[in-house]
Amino acid sequence: MPQDFPSPMDLASADMLRVLAQATATVETEYTDVALSVDGTLPAAIDGLLFRNGPGRFERGGRRYRHPFDGDGHITKLDIRDGQARYSNRFVRTREYLEEARAGRMLHRAFGTNLPGGLFGNFFQMRFKNAANTSVRWHGGRLLALWEGGPPHRLDPDTLATLGPEDFGGRLENPFGGLSRRLAPLLPFSAHPHLDHGTGDLYNFGLVSGSPNRLMLYRIHRDGRMDPLREHGLKRFSFVHDFAVTRKWLCFLLPQADFDVPKAVFGLKTAVGSLKIATEQPMQALLLPREPGAGRPVVLTGPSGFVFHVAQAFDEDDGRLVLDVIRYGLYPDFDDFTDLFRAPPDGAMPRLERLVLDPDKHSCERLSPGADVDTHAFELPISAPTPLGAPRRILYGVGAPPERRAPYLTSIHRLDTETGQLTTRDFGLDLTGEPMLVPGDGDDEGWLLSLVLRADQGRTDLVVLRAADLEIVATAALPHAVPIGFHGCWVPRRELAGAG
Template sequence: MNLTRTQMLTTLAQAQTPVEQEYNDLELEVSGTLPPALNGVLFRNGPGRFERGGVRYGHAFDGDGHICRFQFDNGRVYYRNRFVRTRAYLAEERAGRMLWRGFGTQKPGGLPANLLRLRFKNAANTSIIMHAGRLLALWEGGAPHRLDPVTLATLGEEDFDGQLRNRFDPLSRWSSPLLPFSAHPSIDAVSGELINFGLVLGRPSRLILYRVDAEGRMATPAVHQLDRFSFVHQIAVTDRWVCALLPYADFDIPRALLGLRSPAASLKLDTERPMQALLIPRDGGPSRLIETGVPGFVFHIAQALDTEDGGLSLHVVRYPSFPALGDVEQFFTEVERSDGLPRLEQLRIDPNGDRSTLNRCSETGFELPTSTPGRIGAPQRPIYGIATPPERRLPFFSALSRFEIDTGELTQRDLGRDLPGEPIPTAPTADSEDWLLALVYRSAEQRSDLLVLNATDLSTQATIHLPHRVPLGFHGCWVPESSAA
């Protein structure tokens, strides 16, 4: 089904309507039959508010974080939702206007209001994880916010017993008292260890590596100097390596810091220069900087494996150019002109030969990849995500997708004008495969449903009806009954 540009823009605009009401443990209506063994809690994060004081945010990454909690309890589902009460959120609620700069949004008032405003709003809107009994709302440019896993009450910023305190130069400490903690940690389902990173601007710029054990104790962060500051959303972790893909997606730092442009508006991707791969050995030793020969930009890494020859195999979602996510119509235009859809690809890196190879897994657009949990660096096999159907003329992510790594088989389910979110697996390990949970915006009814899908063929087992629409979000997590608070 091909849709017109107007139909797509209308649907996307309706899907971004702000959340107006917070619910408390509302039992939801279910169509179909819930799997009897599906007991636990689904947490999901994404922007829930898109303006302050009548001023629209300039980028999806700036919307205030909004958490949905679905508790599955012996065939019933209970729903609770809350905005993350960050310091910025509370202050702007009281003031009724925008008080901070965002990733893609300048404060109203022009240059005088933005000049040297170096503290940016932590929107806490990108992801959510449960680790060592902590429920954390994540935003890669700042510290995580800890939430009560039952009530979703915001308990404050989490500094891991002081390990996230910024101890660099005075300017860095003033602009960011706590170090940034990215929205994409890697959690080893076997050992319970969490590995994450943060990027710190400075002279030199730095990549900070964090290790948090199964009891929630963070080791002293490791600091790795960078030759330049780039935009890295996610790193890959295997038994041997930590790998950061460094695109030539660079910020015009002077103009952004002086308040002349937002960080997003100052970001430019050199589409002719290939990404570099920073390889950091897990067991210590010097890092290596590899020229991949592959241009573009990567938000998400679906899987990372060590290869027998000592190299690295990554399944990545690669964009030929940096997406104009602050302007949906411009994104459509750029994709049509340049074939700029993100696609699932396999990138093989040889750290000894200083070379890499790239193979495309599918011709259809692909994003928000997930897989069942397992040991870090172990094969995950199926990769799930949202996708563009092959017959769709414009980049409209209306399909759910399953890619089988071993065979290359691609299964898709097109939802027409409805928009699915990230499909979240509920299987306990990578050795099993059962159900996926995906929040879907229903364009005709202008509301949201939560789908329970068979992970093998993407058929619907049950549909859970929400009392309102939930804007398109980013990431979430499933917490089995044995681990849920």
């Protein structure tokens, strides 16, 4: 159990503190294909695999990670068919994970946690642990654990065994030589690739910091082949977690950011602690043509704040570009684990907003998608699989009631972007995970699957909700508590068949 939390008085509530301890406890057991008891009825149309990634080991050798993004990647898998669910979980066994497991202590610096020993322990240690903990995606016959600071790791979808770093036939080999290559032999691959369900192409990026700073742009075909690398130089350092893809554009919202290189290099601060994002300044909206050579980049002045996630993006017929984004007025400075649950100042809660970018007029307009989403926290947005860039009327995500003052997310949301109507189901103190959509046939919206950490019960439940009205149709108790997770995917069984 965690031992170094601040007093409950510092936090939004003592109850939240208690649940936080449960939600950040290291997973001790790896289960294999355990049949779960189902309460309610799992629709027979739900036939496939749910994969989700998140930190699962929060300490090593008695030393605890200080940042929620540092825990070692832990994959959960639910195999659902014929109204039954089976559960497995495995850690992603990266090189660093295996080395630290053998040594029984922390050997690698993490983005938000320095090694013991201050200056002497961290001096010039700029090769960070690949935490492999942010998402897990299925594409081109590969199951990949993703982390934005490094390459993906390929997993066996049956056993969840780690097969090693994935370099897409050598395409991800760092071409920049010298120190860059020594620090990172493979290029970074963000945890937010976007799939065009029309063509089967997957788009992604990697942010390479240095001189110059570069955005690397990737396209991977449905057979797993990656196109030759594209690169776009950035005039200054920035930080970006997700991006938008439309029929015409790749769009990045780039905040003004500074990285205190001396403090990071000398180990006086963690890498995350060395990052400062000027949320009072406008972000830059960088539009790059989706097809190489199909036009010139366009730079617009965007809103202030910071955007972790893009809910959807599409082109209007008149050339404007619409983005539904989760915007923070202030950067959530998770320099310490417990900041996740500390009551933040006004402006720090995540809100869904619509941005309308006009590349011809060089303008950016901020719109509200509805009064309800002006007052409800909204994060981890998802939508139905469609050809990329096609507008989606319905968005789903996690959130919180309006009175919640901390980013402690306990609701599942459904937003109709045409009417602005927000439907929400709140679970009290229970923490809801990113919903995953299993589409139904025809006009049937299908079902949402979420892993819900039950406060004080020491376990996580799979909760299945009807997407159209958020009625719960089934729950299945997992054999343990799965810590707070990030992203995952739903893979219909027919997509797995024949994959090699």
